[in-house]
Amino acid sequence: MTARRDTVPTSVDGVLEKSIHDIDIPPRPLVIDQISAEMRREMPDLRNVAQLISRDVSLAAGLIKTANSPYFGFATRARSVYEALAMLGLGVTSRAIAAISLRGAFPNSAHYERFWHASAEIAALSGWLSQQIISPRIRADDAYTFGLFRDCGIVILLRRFPEYQGILEKANHDADNPFTDSEQAALPTDHTVVGCLLAQNWWLPDDICQAIRHHHRLNTLDEQTIQLSLPSRRLIALAQTAEYLVQQITGGSRTEEWKKMGPSCLHLLGLDEALLTSFFPEAEKLLATIA
Amino acid sequence: MRDHPPSIDRITGFLDRSSCLRAVNERLAAGAPKHPLLCALWLDVDRFLQINESFGHQAGDEVITRVAERIRMTICRDDCLLARVGSDEFVAVFRVPDRAAAERIGRALLLAIEQPLRIDELLIHPSVSIGIALLQAHDDAQSLLERADQAMIEAKRQGGARLSVAGSDCAPARHGLHLARAELAIEADLHTALENGGLVLDFQPVVTLDGRIEAVEGLMRCHAHGRLLMPGRFIPVAEKTGLIVRLGEWSLLQGARFAARLRDAQHPTKVAINVSRAQLTSPGFIAALHGALICANIDPALLELEITESLAMEVAEVVQDNLRRAREAGVGLSIDDFGTGYSSLSSLKDLPATKLKLDRSFFHLLPDDRRAFAVVRSVAQLGRELGMVVVAEGIETQAQYDAVEAAGIEAIQGFLIARPMSEEALLDWLNQRREA
Numbered sequence: 001m002t003a004r005r006d007t008v009p010t011s012v013d014g015v016l017e018k019s020i021h022d023i024d025i026p027p028r029p030l031v032i033d034q035i036s037a038e039m040r041r042e043m044p045d046l047r048n049v050a051q052l053i054s055r056d057v058s059l060a061a062g063l064i065k066t067a068n069s070p071y072f073g074f075a076t077r078a079r080s081v082y083e084a085l086a087m088l089g090l091g092v093t094s095r096a097i098a099a100i101s102l103r104g105a106f107p108n109s110a111h112y113e114r115f116w117h118a119s120a121e122i123a124a125l126s127g128w129l130s131q132q133i134i135s136p137r138i139r140a141d142d143a144y145t146f147g148l149f150r151d152c153g154i155v156i157l158l159r160r161f162p163e164y165q166g167i168l169e170k171a172n173h174d175a176d177n178p179f180t181d182s183e184q185a186a187l188p189t190d191h192t193v194v195g196c197l198l199a200q201n202w203w204l205p206d207d208i209c210q211a212i213r214h215h216h217r218l219n220t221l222d223e224q225t226i227q228l229s230l231p232s233r234r235l236i237a238l239a240q241t242a243e244y245l246v247q248q249i250t251g252g253s254r255t256e257e258w259k260k261m262g263p264s265c266l267h268l269l270g271l272d273e274a275l276l277t278s279f280f281p282e283a284e285k286l287l288a289t290i291a
Numbered sequence: 292m293r294d295h296p297p298s299i300d301r302i303t304g305f306l307d308r309s310s311c312l313r314a315v316n317e318r319l320a321a322g323a324p325k326h327p328l329l330c331a332l333w334l335d336v337d338r339f340l341q342i343n344e345s346f347g348h349q350a351g352d353e354v355i356t357r358v359a360e361r362i363r364m365t366i367c368r369d370d371c372l373l374a375r376v377g378s379d380e381f382v383a384v385f386r387v388p389d390r391a392a393a394e395r396i397g398r399a400l401l402l403a404i405e406q407p408l409r410i411d412e413l414l415i416h417p418s419v420s421i422g423i424a425l426l427q428a429h430d431d432a433q434s435l436l437e438r439a440d441q442a443m444i445e446a447k448r449q450g451g452a453r454l455s456v457a458g459s460d461c462a463p464a465r466h467g468l469h470l471a472r473a474e475l476a477i478e479a480d481l482h483t484a485l486e487n488g489g490l491v492l493d494f495q496p497v498v499t500l501d502g503r504i505e506a507v508e509g510l511m512r513c514h515a516h517g518r519l520l521m522p523g524r525f526i527p528v529a530e531k532t533g534l535i536v537r538l539g540e541w542s543l544l545q546g547a548r549f550a551a552r553l554r555d556a557q558h559p560t561k562v563a564i565n566v567s568r569a570q571l572t573s574p575g576f577i578a579a580l581h582g583a584l585i586c587a588n589i590d591p592a593l594l595e596l597e598i599t600e601s602l603a604m605e606v607a608e609v610v611q612d613n614l615r616r617a618r619e620a621g622v623g624l625s626i627d628d629f630g631t632g633y634s635s636l637s638s639l640k641d642l643p644a645t646k647l648k649l650d651r652s653f654f655h656l657l658p659d660d661r662r663a664f665a666v667v668r669s670v671a672q673l674g675r676e677l678g679m680v681v682v683a684e685g686i687e688t689q690a691q692y693d694a695v696e697a698a699g700i701e702a703i704q705g706f707l708i709a710r711p712m713s714e715e716a717l718l719d720w721l722n723q724r725r726e727a
Binding site: 025032033036037039040041042075076083086087089090091094137139156157160184187188189190193194196197198200201203204205206209210213 | 365399402403407409414416482485486487488489514515517537540541544545548575577578579581582583585586587588620
């Protein structure tokens with residue numbers, strides 16, 4: 001996984017579009033463009049894509065590992081890039097490549113170690129949690145991808161605005177207003193907007209992009225008038241619940257989001273506090289595997 | 292009363308066709324309440340013959356068993372009748388509150404069934420086509436199932452792995468508007484393109500008469516399912532479905548990124564991006580505009596928003612407010628297709644625009660039509676005196692070029708200079724011009 005220190009493929013840079021100086025949005029990995037081109041063909045050829053991915057050993061290893069990971073939720077195991085591709089299909093492979101490449105796509109990524117670690121935890125727990133909920137069905141790979149990309153706009157803004165760290169702290173402690181209010185009071189934009197732009201640019205599915213865009217909007221989960229699809233709302237609820245689990249288990253950095261959105265999240269996922277508590281032991285085991 | 296015990300299919304445990312018909316008729320005869328609605332789904336496994344031929348009948352039977360399992364798990368209702376009505380065909384009959392609920396279940400089935408199946412060492416990617424019919428006043432079991440079957444055939448005709456609803460040429464879009472079938476296909480294309488890189492911007496240069504590059508305009512193209520759609524086809528559908536806001540935000544970022552790329556290639560040039568009314572009335576517009584500028588890290592003066600004349604004259608406060616805030620951010624504002632709306636010349640002074648693009652219809656009449664020439668010359672002079680750059684659109688011939696020059700217009704856009712082209716082609720074109 002990209003966001004895990006031990007598995008960041010060092011040569012991911014090699015698959016990124018030739019970097020353009022001074023552009024703050026990380027460029028889309030070239031392999032994603034090549035997969036997209038293959039998907040647009042009448043008869044996509046998995047072998048072409050498998051060959052492309054196999055040229056980069058760490059990318060290939062990352063893909064197989066992702067395909068077999070418990071948070072992607074596939075019962076069968078892939079032993080080669082080709083098998084992983086056949087199992088995931090081109091669309092999910094493209095998302096998996098995005099996930100593997102995200103962290104490495106940011107220059108000086110090591111500066112944001114804690115952020116990436118937290119994202120990796122939320123992503124993994126989201127993917128796992130989606131499989132614990134029988135109804136509504138939420139695709140584990142979507143849940144994982146969303147968890148990883150949900151807050152990536154924060155890194156873009158941290159790199160650009162020196163004062164952003166302070167803004168974030170204020171937003172984290174605001175128990176009444178939407179998180180993004182604190183950002184918009186100080187900046188002309190916020191992390192949900194730039195995160196959504198990045199996700200669109202990396203061709204993530206629209207449900208994921210829109211979930212990124214609206215994940216701090218209060219009432220977004222229960223208000224029918226907001227034009228947000230049910231899958232997007234479920235992704236938001238799932239990742240928020242995963243974040244809550246992480247915080248409960250690790251006692252890590254607290255935000256006020258659960259107070260604002262928790263009940264709606266549980267309602268949308270058909271969960272209650274007791275059921276949520278019953279997830280703790282398994283979730284704790286899973287978190288321990290994320291170094 | 293049943294005449295026969297129901298026959299059960301050996302492989303799936305579902306009812307067979309005749310038992311299914313009898314069971315549905317029994318439900319109808321029982322005079323069950325009209326609400327919730329009774330609906331029938333007809334599912335046909337795509338390319339089943341191929342699966343049988345390529346992998347053998349045993350694997351084929353296994354696929355049928357597993358698909359049946361997925362149908363049962365996904366619908367998951369006690370009152371649901373499930374039947375296997377052909378070698379690769381299933382029927383499910385159950386009650387739903389409304390048509391949307393039936394479609395939701397149909398979509399959930401598509402998704403559940405398309406998960407890859409591992410059978411021994413084989414990995415099979417099954418898919419189904421689904422037809423949905425809702426019970427109508429005159430229906431009996433036979434006619435209800437026939438209509439579901441017909442709808443399934445229609446779903447197959449459209450390429451399979453999708454659902455179709457019987458008895459209607461239209462289906463609800465995400466925003467509740469009804470779309471004709473052709474429009475639905477375009478909506479599907481747009482969704483596909485948003486997820487597999489099928490959207491691109493081509494760029495067409497705007498050149499001053501003294502040979503400078505004044506700007507390049509981004510023009511959206513959509514590739515999906517092997518066809519190329521031009522904006523004239525898909526923008527109206529995007530406007531109806533609300534997708535236009537997402538396409539617009541995507542364009543803003545692509546335009547800003549290309550402006551950065553041009554700057555870094557030593558061709559600093561404004562990039563113009565079309566902005567729709569839906570974007571300008573959406574509350575997130577300014578945040579998205581700034582987001583694009585921040586992500587691309589460009590001087591805002593390198594981005595220009597193109598809006599239509601009627602949008603520029605729009606009285607809605609949110610539109611005017613967003614236009615003003617865009618100008619305050621330092622972004623250029625260009626009025627596209629000027630002369631096609633009903634603005635009076637005097638209203639030009641109220642426009643917050645930096646550029647006026649005169650519609651191509653003026654120039655079709657040039658150079659012969661003296662009256663058209665007089666209008667062009669007057670507007671050019673007025674625009675210039677109001678501090679705007681005046682551009683002639685759609686210039687295709689040397690004679691038009693000469694007339695435009697005589698009318699005092701500063702810049703032109705059209706096939707005479709260059710057609711819209713990809714980012715790479717435009718960079719090559721700029722490099723060649725520089726060398727020449």
